[in-house]
Amino acid sequence: MKCRSFLLFAVGLTASALVQAGATEDLARTCNNCHGMNGVSVGPTMPSIAGQSESHLKTLMLQWKSGERYSATMGRLIKGYSDEQIAALAIHFSKLPWTPVVQHANAATLAKGKAATDHCETCHGKTGGEPDDADIPRLNGQWAEYLELELMKYREDDVKMPHKKMRKNAKKIEEGDITAITRFFAAQPK
Numbered sequence: 001m002k003c004r005s006f007l008l009f010a011v012g013l014t015a016s017a018l019v020q021a022g023a024t025e026d027l028a029r030t031c032n033n034c035h036g037m038n039g040v041s042v043g044p045t046m047p048s049i050a051g052q053s054e055s056h057l058k059t060l061m062l063q064w065k066s067g068e069r070y071s072a073t074m075g076r077l078i079k080g081y082s083d084e085q086i087a088a089l090a091i092h093f094s095k096l097p098w099t100p101v102v103q104h105a106n107a108a109t110l111a112k113g114k115a116a117t118d119h120c121e122t123c124h125g126k127t128g129g130e131p132d133d134a135d136i137p138r139l140n141g142q143w144a145e146y147l148e149l150e151l152m153k154y155r156e157d158d159v160k161m162p163h164k165k166m167r168k169n170a171k172k173i174e175e176g177d178i179t180a181i182t183r184f185f186a187a188q189p190k
Helices: 002-035 054-066 072-080 081-096 107-115 118-124 144-155 164-171 173-184
Strands: none
Touching: 002 081, 002 107, 107 144, 107 173, 118 144, 118 164, 118 173, 144 173
């Protein structure tokens, strides 16, 4: 009798996990509408989310949900998700492979961008693909236009962007270096 009860319990847990996985897949499909199939963006103002860390993705979504971070679109959309759904989506997209978007820049822009990344390397790594912390996003191969838009938000005092160190460092960047920095990171495959 004990063996049968255990088997029924185990089958129930497995079935529950499968149903939950299916629900997460359905939720993830709604993300694909903007972020691209399996979280790999095809639009230059929309970030790829596949392969970003679970912690980073979850933190972003919870910040948008609470209003701590600003995004006109995500701030509205994420309010309809429970914290459990947010956690499941973060796990789902973090398990997908990071797929850098192929982007090119001329040698002068790349050199200027590389020379101006001193404030970036400590946290994001030399190529933007080696974050030193799970809450820090990968930059390598992310859309340059998206990176520039986000960097500009950190420079604006009236936009809610909670990462104080990032805000401080973004303000140190010379205006003329912003495009070069974002093009440099966008062109890095790793």
